[in-house]
Amino acid sequence: xxxxxxxxxxxxxxxxxxxxxxxxxxxxxxxxxxxxxxxxxxxxxxxxxxxxxxxxxxxxxxxxxxxxxxxxxxxxxxxxxxxxxxxxxxxxxxxxxxxxxxxxxxxxxxxxxxxxxxxxxxxxxxxxxxxxxxxxxxxxxxxxxxxxxxxx
Numbered sequence: 001x002x003x004x005x006x007x008x009x010x011x012x013x014x015x016x017x018x019x020x021x022x023x024x025x026x027x028x029x030x031x032x033x034x035x036x037x038x039x040x041x042x043x044x045x046x047x048x049x050x051x052x053x054x055x056x057x058x059x060x061x062x063x064x065x066x067x068x069x070x071x072x073x074x075x076x077x078x079x080x081x082x083x084x085x086x087x088x089x090x091x092x093x094x095x096x097x098x099x100x101x102x103x104x105x106x107x108x109x110x111x112x113x114x115x116x117x118x119x120x121x122x123x124x125x126x127x128x129x130x131x132x133x134x135x136x137x138x139x140x141x142x143x144x145x146x147x148x149x150x151x152x
Contacts, residue, residue, distance in 0.1 A: 064109060092127075099126070099133075100137070104146060118141055119141050123135075135148060
């Protein structure tokens with residue numbers, strides 16, 4: 001017993017320093033877990049569960065583009081997470097009503113499962129009619145119709 005006390009007395013500073021270091025490491029791990037709880041999860045978390053069942057193929061994107069082909073200069077369709085983005089530049093003379101009906105027709109190209117999974121956003125520009133364009137439309141996955149910005 002004397003040897004133990006002698007050892008503790010002789011190495012007291014090292015033992016206290018080791019205990020402080022262990023305490024700081026434990027507190028650091030606890031703080032990390034508190035501020036960054038799901039480090040191992042993906043960027044979008046679990047919001048993209050089931051996306052492989054309703055994946056939007058390149059063929060489907062081309063079908064979307066076909067809907068606007070006659071009335072547009074360019075169209076970009078991209079899928080990011082659970083949102084399908086349509087960026088459309090229309091030809092001169094295409095009205096707001098025509099643009100909205102073309103966008104609504106693209107919804108017919110989607111299956112019911114895809115409509116229920118993806119949000120859809122339209123940004124439609126017509127450089128020759130700056131009084132009424134750009135217009136933006138959005139369809140939430142729980143809704144059945146596109147909500148449009150008001151005419152300017």
